[in-house]
Amino acid sequence: DTGVSQDPRHKITKRGQNVTFRCDPISEHNRLYWYRQTLGQGPEFLTYFQNEAQLEKSRLLSDRFSAERPKGSFSTLEIQRTEQGDSAMYLCASSPLTGGSSPLHFGNGTRLTVT
Amino acid sequence: AQKITQTQPGMFVQEKEAVTLDCTYDTSDQSYGLFWYKQPSSGEMIFLIYQGSYDEQNATEGRYSLNFQKARKSANLVISASQLGDSAMYFCAMREVIKAAGNKLTFGGGTRVLVKP
Numbered sequence: 001d002t003g004v005s006q007d008p009r010h011k012i013t014k015r016g017q018n019v020t021f022r023c024d025p026i027s028e029h030n031r032l033y034w035y036r037q038t039l040g041q042g043p044e045f046l047t048y049f050q051n052e053a054q055l056e057k058s059r060l061l062s063d064r065f066s067a068e069r070p071k072g073s074f075s076t077l078e079i080q081r082t083e084q085g086d087s088a089m090y091l092c093a094s095s096p097l098t099g100g101s102s103p104l105h106f107g108n109g110t111r112l113t114v115t
Numbered sequence: 116a117q118k119i120t121q122t123q124p125g126m127f128v129q130e131k132e133a134v135t136l137d138c139t140y141d142t143s144d145q146s147y148g149l150f151w152y153k154q155p156s157s158g159e160m161i162f163l164i165y166q167g168s169y170d171e172q173n174a175t176e177g178r179y180s181l182n183f184q185k186a187r188k189s190a191n192l193v194i195s196a197s198q199l200g201d202s203a204m205y206f207c208a209m210r211e212v213i214k215a216a217g218n219k220l221t222f223g224g225g226t227r228v229l230v231k232p
Contacts, residue, residue, distance in 0.1 A: 031217055042119075042206050042222030043160070050217050089158065097217075100148055100210055101167055104220055106160035 002026070004107035006092050012113045013082055020078045021110045025094030032075050033104060034067055035091040036060065043091055049075060050097070082114045117142045117211045119223035127229050128197045135182070136192040136226045138207030144168075148210035149190040150220060151181070155203040163205075166190055197230045204228075 005024040013019050025032050030051050035043035046065070048056040051072040061067075064082075069075040079086055089111050093104035118141040128134040140149065151163040166174045166181045174181040182191040194201055204227050208220040 033219060040225075042208075042224050043220075045219050045221065048217060048219055055217060056219065091160065093160075100146075100218060101165050103150055103152075103162035103165060104160075105162070106152075108157075108159050111158075 004092055004094055004105050006090075006107035006110050008110055009108065010111050010113075012115065015082060015084060015114055017082055018078065018080045019082060019112065020076055021090055021092075021112075023075045023077070023092030023107060024073070025075070025092070026105055027073075028096065029094035029105070030072070030097040031095045032069055033093040033095075034075070034077050035093065037089040037091055037109070038087075046077075046090075079112075082112075084114045087112055087114045117144075117147075117209050117221050119207050119209050119221055121207055121223035121226050123226045124224075125227040125229070127231055128194075128201075130199060130230055130232050131196055133193060133195045134197055134228060136194070136205050136207075136228070137189070138191055138223060139187075139189045140207075140209050141188060142209065142211075144212070149181070149183070150208045150210070151179070151190075151192045152206045152208060152222075153201075153203045154206065154225070160206075164192070194228075197228075199230050199232060202228060202230045 032049040034046040037043040049069040064080045089109045091109045093106045147168045149166045153161045164176045180193045204225045207223045
């Protein structure tokens with residue numbers, strides 16, 4: 001169990017640029033989640049995949065945001081035309097398919113700073 | 116929609132003492148689950164303890180225990196014998212069923228705990 005891996009750990013970009021983050025979940029986990037966390041707040045749900053299917057998207061996920069999980073393994077989160085309000089920690093988590101008591105296993109996150 | 120409320124933004128606790136972190140929730144579901152996570156300054160979210168709505172006994176995991184009062188809709192975390200390494204943000208979260216399939220967690224705003232030597 002190598003844990004959930006996220007890349008990069010930090011990203012600084014200028015307003016208006018596009019950024020892409022990658023998440024590698026725990027290998028046997030079918031479920032993958034993206035959350036956003038701003039300073040001093042709890043994580044907010046963005047989107048959820050079961051295998052390669054994106055089954056839920058939050059209203060927080062504007063049309064500038066897109067997430068994919070093409071082969072049901074790793075996932076990418078892209079933000080187009082970044083804005084300063086996008087500055088946050090982006091957390092990826094995974095969990096197995098069965099068991100409502102199974103916790104989400106989180107990666108260390110990607111911290112995005114938009115200047 | 117489900118809601119998690121953590122009313123204590125920050126707390127100090129003396130090393131070796133116990134501390135209780137409050138969490139209240141609001142849901143119309145009969146079946147639900149409650150989770151507590153710890154987030155140190157390094158940023159990773161560490162799962163601590165889980166309580167199912169139908170569990171008759173309060174959950175315990177080492178120095179962590181959950182004071183679950185279903186009628187009051189509260190799920191307070193108790194950390195016994197606090198250690199300096201317990202200094203962190205603590206988040207309460209509720210499992211919410213996603214209509215298509217699966218579930219997700221909804222988090223509260225967190226409580227920052229600082230353990231004093």
